[in-house]
Amino acid sequence: MTLTPAIFLICLTVGIAYLVYVKRRERKLIEQVTPITRGERSERKVILQLLKAGINPKAIFHDLYIQKPNGEYTQVDVAVATKAGIIVFEVKDYSGWIFGNEHQRYWTQILAYGREKHRFYNPVMQNAGHIQAIRQCLPQNPNIPIYSVIVFFGNSEFKDITCYADNTFIIYPRSIRRVVSEILIQPNAVFGNKYEIMDLFTKAVQNGNNPAIVASQINSAAYYGRNRPHSTYTTYFGSLFRFGGFLFRRKFR
Numbered sequence: 001m002t003l004t005p006a007i008f009l010i011c012l013t014v015g016i017a018y019l020v021y022v023k024r025r026e027r028k029l030i031e032q033v034t035p036i037t038r039g040e041r042s043e044r045k046v047i048l049q050l051l052k053a054g055i056n057p058k059a060i061f062h063d064l065y066i067q068k069p070n071g072e073y074t075q076v077d078v079a080v081a082t083k084a085g086i087i088v089f090e091v092k093d094y095s096g097w098i099f100g101n102e103h104q105r106y107w108t109q110i111l112a113y114g115r116e117k118h119r120f121y122n123p124v125m126q127n128a129g130h131i132q133a134i135r136q137c138l139p140q141n142p143n144i145p146i147y148s149v150i151v152f153f154g155n156s157e158f159k160d161i162t163c164y165a166d167n168t169f170i171i172y173p174r175s176i177r178r179v180v181s182e183i184l185i186q187p188n189a190v191f192g193n194k195y196e197i198m199d200l201f202t203k204a205v206q207n208g209n210n211p212a213i214v215a216s217q218i219n220s221a222a223y224y225g226r227n228r229p230h231s232t233y234t235t236y237f238g239s240l241f242r243f244g245g246f247l248f249r250r251k252f253r
Contacts, residue, residue: 032057039063042153049176064204066133073217085145085189090127095155101162123150140193
């Protein structure tokens with residue numbers, strides 16, 4: 001059956017209205033946690049998935065600036081306080097093929113079928129540094145489990161990624177809710193002082209409103225990244241691929 005122009009216009013109008021409704025609803029959900037203009041879009045998508053998974057918005061913290069013992073600040077994309085412990089998200093937005101393992105200081109991004117190669121700091125190590133900074137600020141919760149979740153947005157594909165670190169996940173966005181569900185079925189954490197955690201994360205979010213702190217963190221990140229290898233461009237890349245991307249889940253400890 002062929003749609004008449006009038007029916008087509010009505011269907012199109014209804015479709016657009018529904019999309020607008022969905023976007024407004026999602027925006028209101030996100031704004032329960034963070035301003036819609038704060039951070040990266042991919043980070044806000046993580047927050048949306050957490051909310052849809054049933055996480056209390058008061059337990060989700062976005063764009064945190066944690067002060068380390070040396071006075072410097074480290075920036076955490078998303079942190080969640082749950083009954084099973086703390087979940088720390090590191091959010092990446094890359095296209096192309098991704099190669100790396102937990103012990104390599106730099107991972108590799110391949111574009112244009114091997115003709116373009118870029119290196120970036122190992123996100124497992126990066127998030128481990130965030131977790132270390134968090135632990136150092138929680139003396140009353142020394143044994144609290146902390147889970148590291150690295151999420152790759154964009155049109156990326158895991159080509160050769162290995163990671164055996166405990167409580168560490170390397171995933172695509174579609175697996176966020178599944179990973180959170182797996183974490184939440186773990187035994188309840190033994191907290192020393194829950195208020196210490198909430199106070200740390202609340203202040204860390206507030207630190208992101210301080211231009212001086214944000215600038216300090218950016219300068220520190222630039223300083224430590226000054227010796228990172230430069231991107232290279234080649235005309236050929238050997239067939240090193242072993243398997244495609246999948247959800248990485250490591251044993252809990």
